[in-house]
Amino acid sequence: MKIGITCYPTYGGSGAVATELGLELAQRGHEVHFVSYARPFRLDPFRERVFFHEVEMEDYPLFEHPPYSLALAVALHDTARKHELDLVHVHYAIPHATSAWIAHEMLGEERDLKIVTTLHGTDITLVGLHPSFHAITRFSILRSHGLTAVSKFLKRETVRDFTVPEERVEVIPNFIDTAVYRPGLVPSHRATLAPDGEKIVMHISNFRAVKRAEDVVSVFAKLTAKQPSRLVLVGDGPERPRVLMRAEELGVRDRVMFLGKHTSVHEVLSCADLFLLPSASESFGLVALEAMACGAPVVASNVGGLPEVIEHGTSGYMFDVGDIDAMAEAGLRIMGDDEHWRSLSEAGRALAEERFSSERVVPQYERYYEQVLRR
Ligand code: GMT
Numbered sequence: 001m002k003i004g005i006t007c008y009p010t011y012g013g014s015g016a017v018a019t020e021l022g023l024e025l026a027q028r029g030h031e032v033h034f035v036s037y038a039r040p041f042r043l044d045p046f047r048e049r050v051f052f053h054e055v056e057m058e059d060y061p062l063f064e065h066p067p068y069s070l071a072l073a074v075a076l077h078d079t080a081r082k083h084e085l086d087l088v089h090v091h092y093a094i095p096h097a098t099s100a101w102i103a104h105e106m107l108g109e110e111r112d113l114k115i116v117t118t119l120h121g122t123d124i125t126l127v128g129l130h131p132s133f134h135a136i137t138r139f140s141i142l143r144s145h146g147l148t149a150v151s152k153f154l155k156r157e158t159v160r161d162f163t164v165p166e167e168r169v170e171v172i173p174n175f176i177d178t179a180v181y182r183p184g185l186v187p188s189h190r191a192t193l194a195p196d197g198e199k200i201v202m203h204i205s206n207f208r209a210v211k212r213a214e215d216v217v218s219v220f221a222k223l224t225a226k227q228p229s230r231l232v233l234v235g236d237g238p239e240r241p242r243v244l245m246r247a248e249e250l251g252v253r254d255r256v257m258f259l260g261k262h263t264s265v266h267e268v269l270s271c272a273d274l275f276l277l278p279s280a281s282e283s284f285g286l287v288a289l290e291a292m293a294c295g296a297p298v299v300a301s302n303v304g305g306l307p308e309v310i311e312h313g314t315s316g317y318m319f320d321v322g323d324i325d326a327m328a329e330a331g332l333r334i335m336g337d338d339e340h341w342r343s344l345s346e347a348g349r350a351l352a353e354e355r356f357s358s359e360r361v362v363p364q365y366e367r368y369y370e371q372v373l374r375r
Contacts, residue, residue: 004088009040013286014120018091069095073102087114093123097140116146121283146372151305154283175361183295185270199229202272207237215278221250222328272296292348315348
């Protein structure tokens with residue numbers, strides 16, 4: 001198959017999954033063309049059958065907001081023609097599903113380009129709900145020939161808020177390469193992150209308000225008061241200054257290490273003794289899966305698609321959003337009991353392998369593409 005993939009190329013779960021999917025598909029013999037405004041951050045340039053096409057944009061002084069959606073539509077149209085694409089798979093509906101539909105219309109009779117749109121999260125639960133985007137999001141996703149959601153939760157939200165017929169949305173969960181995400185990758189990193197041999201608590205995100213990263217610090221402050229540990233924060237975003245200020249206020253700033261954006265997330269994650277994800281909303285929580293695959297028990301909020309990823313009491317614990325006391329208590333229980341820690345760690349790894357490995361999930365996408373192409 002010849003497949004086009006469009007995603008946000010920056011740090012973030014949807015771009016990471018789209019890139020991994022493209023690489024896996026190429027390994028399975030498909031030809032994959034990435035189309036975006038920059039090379040996706042995890043896209044290895046030296047892979048067979050993988051191509052990258054940068055979207056060209058004219059910067060004209062009249063444009064306060066350059067119309068990227070149109071430039072992307074043109075790039076998709078050109079790539080589909082030149083490379084005879086069978087299908088274009090866009091990740092995150094806004095504006096990608098709309099650009100893909102425009103490209104499809106531009107091709108007209110010339111080429112029956114099929115569109116598959118994967119819904120990832122805030123394209124449905126937040127941004128897509130805004131009056132300025134709702135109608136075009138609904139229109140574009142209904143025009144896609146195939147529509148997938150990364151969790152049952154996200155499917156329910158799509159059906160409810162966009163009145164999309166249930167049978168139109170296929171749930172295909174996110175996945176990871178369990179050979180890359182595994183426990184104990186670089187043991188020497190532990191000593192760098194926790195020089196006095198303390199336990200390592202970790203959080204990785206894009207530090208947007210929805211991640212409630214301030215709660216991470218509050219939970220950590222309670223934890224470290226009873227069991228001296230280190231908090232390692234990975235990623236960057238608008239909430240970073242507030243998070244560091246909170247650490248100052250709670251008197252734990254010297255125990256918090258801020259690593260910023262990191263490309264070898266798996267190596268850092270495999271040092272974690274506990275992963276915290278207290279988000280206000282999370283359609284899947286790819287990072288929780290990455291943590292589990294690396295053997296880190298997860299303490300998270302009980303929202304969205306997280307219960308489909310973490311098994312409460314088996315691979316981690318989930319509590320109401322903002323329940324800092326319960327999260328800290330669970331963290332202490334986990335880190336203070338080696339046997340309990342090991343059982344959660346092993347169960348998380350097993351869940352990741354059994355349900356969310358690329359071997360298990362990528363064929364689901366292949367079968368879905370074939371189904372869409374037959375329609
Ligand atoms: O939806 C977003 O705001 C961004 C998006 C991303 O690119 O990281 O996150 C969503 O997609 C991820 C990959 O499918 C999921 O793991 C995240 O849970 C989801 N974020 C939210 O629902 C807030």
